[in-house]
Amino acid sequence: MKQSGRRQRMAILTIVVLLLLTVFASGVAIGVPAARVAVSDATVTPATPTAGAPTTVTATVRLSGGSTSAVTLDRVELVSSDDDNFRDDVVARATDLGSLSAGETLTVPITATFDTPGEHDLRIRATVTDADNDETTVTRPISVIVEQGVPQVSFDAPNAVVGADSSVQATVSNPTNAALRNLSVRIMTPETGERSVREIPVLAAGTTTTLNLSVQPRQPGQQQLTADISYLTPSGTVQTVDETELMRVKPLANDVGVRVSRSTGNNQNNAGGVAGGIGGILGGQSDLQAGGSQQDGAEQGEVDVTVSNFGNAPIDSVVVIPQTANGTIVTEIGRVIVDETLSPGTASTVTVDTAQAEQIGQLRFAAAYELAGERHTVSAKFNRQTPGAVDLTGVDLSVKSNGSVDLRSNLANTGGSEISGVVVQVVSSEYVTPEYPRRSYFVGTLGSSEFAPVELTASVDVQNATEVPVRIQYTVGADRVVETTTISLPPNDETDGTTPGGGEVGVILSVLLVGAVIVISGVFIMRRRE
Template sequence: MTERWERSVDVATLSDDVGVRVERASADGGTAADGGGAGGIAGLAGALGGGNTLQSDSESDDGQQAGAVSVTVTNFGNAPIENAVLVPRLPNGSGVAELGRIAVADAIAPGDAESVTVDLSGIGAASVEFAVRYELDAEEREVTRQYGLDRETGAVSLTGLNVSLDGDRLRLSGNLGNVGDGEVSGVVLGVAESEYAAPAYPSRDQFLGTVGPSEFAPFELTARVDAANATSVPVEVTYTTAGERRSTTVEVVLPQDTGRTGGGFLGGLGGTVVGVTLGVVVTIPLIVFSANRYR
């Protein structure tokens, strides 16, 4: 005679909890505390495992590898994760071609950690996103961590603006100066299309190239405006700094002229020539991300 016993068994719910910590790497293979990348996993200090390395031979005076960081992946869940791969990304979301995909571990058991050392010395961007892709419960998942790099960045200002209006013809000149501590390159500016303004021949836009720290470059732009309704014109500035392509728009106020007559947008060329020098400085800090658009 066979007896059968039944009893309930508690089965823990699958927990997906993977942490990523980024620290500056020292020459002896350890890590050094770094506020820029330590925003992540509490209680992880000292729990660094071995792993693959992509590292620089250079070393700083304080014993740290110049540009090298240690990225540690810890499994805080209750099931193993498999095929963990590190994918560094630039702020615009694209991958870092110089680094590609970096294998972290075939499997990381619950409570274990694995780390890799990554050389960021060739990266010109101001920050890097470390994405860790892994498999859990037959599904591919991802966790990310932002890491700020100590990079010199430029900051541009439009100064000494001269605005002249002749009917619907606008001429805008001035200087684009770099007030930051890093260079800006690939600088292009021009009057942007708007309800009451449009770029016009002969200077719809202008390429200024590279502007070093504490240097400036003169520019001149032309546009056509609805003189009866326009109070300002948008000037779009696009540039690259610290490896990031950015774009921002500055509204340049038009001179007040009570004698202007309307005629509609792109109307007649008649009217009095009005000239004014604006003694203001329009600063566009590159660290203000809300004012920028990545491309």
Template sequence: MTRLLTLLVVLCLVVPATVVDVAAQSDESQTAVASITDVTVSPTQPIVGERFTVTTTIRNAAASQSSLTINEVTLERISGNDVADVRNLGSLAPGGELRIPLTSEFAEVGVKRLRVVVDAESNGEDIELRYPLTVTVREGGPQVSISVDDAVVGTETTATVVVANGEDATARNVRLSLAGENVAVDDGDRVAPQIPSGETREFAFTVRPATTEGAVTATLRYTTAAGDTVTVDERLSLAADPLREDVGLAANVVEGGVEPPVLVDVTNFGNAPLSRVVLSAVADGTVVTRRAVDPIPAESSRSVRFNVSNVPEGDLTVRVDYETGASEGRVETTVPYRTNPGRIELTGVDYEREGDRLYITGSASNVGLSDVDSVIVSVVPGAGVQPARPYREYFVGTVPASDFVSFDLYAAVDANATAIPIRIEYLSDGIEQTSVYEVPIDDRQPTSGPSPATNGPSPLVFFGGGLVVLAVLATGGFLYLRR
């Protein structure tokens, strides 16, 4: 009996101690109770090239008996490729919470299937936590589009780049560049301090295709509201037509006026504009005048009223020089040119005999359409003709257009004179003009001696004597009757 009681006492003393030790050992071996409580993405739908942040919240439950050591947090694709990670984040006590941000970006649009992976340990045991998420990457930001006018090889044309900011935030520090493949771009950079939300900007560039096939690429760089630099590229293939050069030229003299203008029609039948157009008039191999003409677009024409001056009558060559594409060209045509400046002709010329002199009268008539100045008419010495006083020459002066001024001249002539030459001198549009007009002598005096036809007195002598006899007889009869 005594031995049984002793054994029971020993058991009572040993068993509680064993139970307590097992419980203590169970508490020490328990791992932390950890979880991912939240994952957020900001911005929720990032645009191409824009950095976004995935914030993961890790919690160690308050009921945990151990701390949680976080070795690594990784953002990865479902395929297993890492997108971003962070390591050695320290320990998290029971009841503690930790927010871990991971930042990345994508270069293409689309839905990205990702997951957050937490690699931790507690009481020597590895713990892995996973959290799936989806990120939608959109084009976003300012949108870029390119349009090019009709293009011809070697010819300048305009490429227009449109930047439209449909975002809620302003795009700052905007820089736009345009580059070409087989296409030359003049001054390919544009800058703007900002493009506010909802605004659209157009940027024009001058481009020149070198071949029939090429491309242009617009690159837009800007800063977002978050301070990120974003790059957007847009490419446009360009098909250019081969250069077709065809220029027509027509010219006509406008009738009327002293120096009538020339109406010139230049027609561009080609597919490229004509630039640096110069219109020239050439007379006797000399360029008498020239004029620059505005560029002529493809498949269009331009009419030019071309004034010329101091051009003699004759053929006038009208010439057009131009550039189209990368080449130079020339077309020309010839028109008969007739001027009508002031010109003096003698009209109403007559003469009277005064002994051995002829008194000449007439008019210096201006048959042109401009005034003539310093008109002088004079008798030209010649065979049987000499200038005589008092009017050897006569200063007429100015004769208005379509008007006349009378003059008087004297010339001494002998029996050998058949005509009286009269010189006309004047200034027309500042140019000295000279001409000679001959006045025929119709009643030349006969030489002395009997007439070769009768070899005796002239019949006029008998006729005059008869008249005298009749007068004497009539007078005598009248006196006789009065007696």
């Protein structure tokens, strides 16, 4: 009986021990996961990511050889931590990636785009499921440094004008370390939408280019100007970037002038119809060549018509139209093209031959042009009559032995119109100085074919001076004319009084005369004593 009870206790003890061993073994098995997975490696392509361009993070997921179960790789995610909300934000994700057996690896690319440059601290998160549908998640930290990757654009429209094509200068730069291709730059305003487009086939890394575009604002004041750039990234994707700035738009100023003058043959602006000069018998030279003097090959009847754009917008299709005084087009002369475009602040001159319209005394030249889509006309009259001109006649110049000069002459108006504000003066030079009382002489107004006497005084260095310069200033029409001539001095032996040294001869004669008087007086006294 006792032995039977002992056997029962031993059997119970054995069963208990076996149960404990089973429980212990089960506990150990539960503590060791069937799938031991890890993210063993991670790379970033390109090596230097740029903002706005695709960046690929390649993760290598490995299932350890000691795993007791194969796994299914459910997803691999690229996540960033949102510290404010204490949650992870998924940047990019790859799913349905296949399965892994013990000891195998699987490479998974994840592509994301980073809009802002700088350092981005991320984590790669891989999730697997084993044969018992148990889910395991592992992570690996990774840092991605993103450079400024979009093309930069700045633009300026300093002369924007309402209703007119206004130039915009856009500067486009590529701050990345790779070439950008197929850049399309569009400048737009909210009022008109797309206005101007320019293309850049290739913009190399680190380079800058400047584009000239245009807009046509409709309202004055501050307006928004937007640059829209689309381009092909180094990875082959099309990206778009916008930039907005303010531009100041000015009201349109229509200010065009026409000037007509007799041609000098060199197609340059002159005194505006002033003719003549004080050459001729005096051989003088003019500081300002007068129109109408047939110089430099200018033909009889040719006139220079100058169109000037004083406004703030370009004028286009500029044409000069010769007309009679009542506005009838002179077909014998015909229209003359001045310029296709005349920018603000510029002028253009054309020479028009009026010889075929000699019977018309007074002409009018109209300049027709287009401004901000509208046609305009401005004109100027031109009188074919020879304008006023001056000439010195009957010159009488005397030089005294002390160097004082007295010049007397007549100033004549040899032109066909009145001149006014006439002033004649001696010009100071190295050997000539204007002297009181008549350094200058005011004549005033002279009608056509009239003349007035002129008197001038000066002093000269008679040993060195050979001529006296004389300047004549006068106004004809709306122009102030300045002309200079030179009048030759007579030789030294033709001066008034005595020739140089004549004063010394007079002194000698005086001394001899006094000596003779003294001798005669002495003889007379001696004879009295005898």
